[in-house]
Amino acid sequence: MGVDEQTIDPAAGAAGAAEAAESTTTVAAAPASSHRYPIAPGYRVNVRTGPGTSYRIVRTLPLGMRVPIYCQKPGERVTGPYGTSNLWCNIANGEFISDTYVLTGSDGYVAPRCD
Numbered sequence: 001m002g003v004d005e006q007t008i009d010p011a012a013g014a015a016g017a018a019e020a021a022e023s024t025t026t027v028a029a030a031p032a033s034s035h036r037y038p039i040a041p042g043y044r045v046n047v048r049t050g051p052g053t054s055y056r057i058v059r060t061l062p063l064g065m066r067v068p069i070y071c072q073k074p075g076e077r078v079t080g081p082y083g084t085s086n087l088w089c090n091i092a093n094g095e096f097i098s099d100t101y102v103l104t105g106s107d108g109y110v111a112p113r114c115d
Helices: none
Strands: 046-050 055-061 071-080 083-092 095-098
Touching: 071 095
Parallel strands: none
Antiparallel strands: 046 055, 046 095, 071 083, 083 095
């Protein structure tokens, strides 16, 4: 079980943030999510190309960010400030974050399953 996210760390750069995201999941005509969920306070969350820490980091979300959740899928089990789960949230095309860093108010799915 790897640590996917980080707390505030000035030395932690966003290497690879300028790289284009690889699409690993297609969200077929997903409607724009009108609800945005807050990221856990004090965390800069790594956004990855797939549902696990072995996937490439495409960017790091800043502190205080709120994100839409278009769909969710199971992946690597991760422990974060909101517990331990294998659920990953698709926040943009080919971009995933662990559900354990998002305050959804639920331990289960809050969006459709990704294809």
